[in-house]
Amino acid sequence: MSGSTRLLEVSGVSVTFDGFRAINNLSFAIGPAEMRAVIGPNGAGKTTFMDIVTGKTRPDTGRVIWGDENISLIGMSEARIARAGIGRKFQRPTVFEEQSVRDNLTMALKADRGPFNVLFWKPSAEERAKVEDIAATIGLAGQLDRTSGELSHGQKQWLEIGMLLAQDPQLLLVDEPAAGMTPAEREHTTDLLKSLAKHHAVVVVEHDMEFVRRLDCKVTVLHEGSVLAEGSIDHVTKNQEVIDVYLGR
Numbered sequence: 001m002s003g004s005t006r007l008l009e010v011s012g013v014s015v016t017f018d019g020f021r022a023i024n025n026l027s028f029a030i031g032p033a034e035m036r037a038v039i040g041p042n043g044a045g046k047t048t049f050m051d052i053v054t055g056k057t058r059p060d061t062g063r064v065i066w067g068d069e070n071i072s073l074i075g076m077s078e079a080r081i082a083r084a085g086i087g088r089k090f091q092r093p094t095v096f097e098e099q100s101v102r103d104n105l106t107m108a109l110k111a112d113r114g115p116f117n118v119l120f121w122k123p124s125a126e127e128r129a130k131v132e133d134i135a136a137t138i139g140l141a142g143q144l145d146r147t148s149g150e151l152s153h154g155q156k157q158w159l160e161i162g163m164l165l166a167q168d169p170q171l172l173l174v175d176e177p178a179a180g181m182t183p184a185e186r187e188h189t190t191d192l193l194k195s196l197a198k199h200h201a202v203v204v205v206e207h208d209m210e211f212v213r214r215l216d217c218k219v220t221v222l223h224e225g226s227v228l229a230e231g232s233i234d235h236v237t238k239n240q241e242v243i244d245v246y247l248g249r
């Protein structure tokens with residue numbers, strides 16, 4: 001991809017844990033408004049890939065280049081990478097259950113607040129409007145004053161996506177968003193991710209192939225720490241190697 005169409009580029013990345021090569025010469029690129037599904041068998045390196053992008057794991061070799069200014073993310077702290085515009089949603093929701101939906105979203109807003117300021121901070125009119133906008137985007141506009149612990153599993157997942165959006169990320173890394181959801185919740189999640197991908201890069205790691213199909217996006221198949229296949233869902237699901245190592249099992 002050329003500089004203007006690429007938001008994140010991982011190239012030639014390898015990482016070894018105690019002699020085991022979890023990521024092996026991996027290359028991956030995504031544009032600024034693109035959805036990508038990442039699939040592959042257990043142990044393929046999907047989580048390690050996300051750990052490398054978010055700065056949790058430092059690769060032994062290779063490059064991880066971010067944004068228009070081609071910044072190297074390698075060696076940057078997790079906090080700096082998050083501030084640079086990369087948000088990650090883990091599988092288990094980590095919302096503050098005792099707090100309202102509004103408070104969870106408000107606390108997540110990107111702001112330069114020291115520990116002292118947090119105590120006395122009151123959101124501005126603009127920040128309050130932003131919280132309402134995000135709530136509308138994630139489908140929780142009518143739930144803003146509910147205690148988050150009362151939300152359904154799916155609603156908590158959407159709230160967590162909203163908390164990521166409050167940080168103004170350019171890239172969202174989303175781990176198994178559909179796990180444990182009802183069919184209606186899955187459908188809403190598909191629509192939400194698709195609408196986010198109009199203005200963000202969205203990487204979805206998912207095992208549920210029906211869900212991946214509905215995302216209707218390019219699919220990257222990882223196996224033994226490398227890209228085994230890449231392309232449309234129909235392209236990758238017809239690939240004999242993909243069938244052998246993943247789909248056929």
Ligand SMILES: Nc1ncnc2c1ncn2[C@@H]1O[C@H](COP(=O)(O)OP(=O)(O)OP(=O)(O)O)[C@@H](O)[C@H]1O
Nearest residue numbers: 017018020022040041042043044045046047048049
């Ligand atoms: N910190 C670590 N120390 C040692 N080995 C690790 C570490 N992290 C990951 N691994 C190994 O690296 C390989 C890749 O793991 P990873 O979790 O990235 O796979 P995955 O594709 O996310 O799998 P799953 O679908 O099961 O979540 C696995 O064999 C795993 O055991």
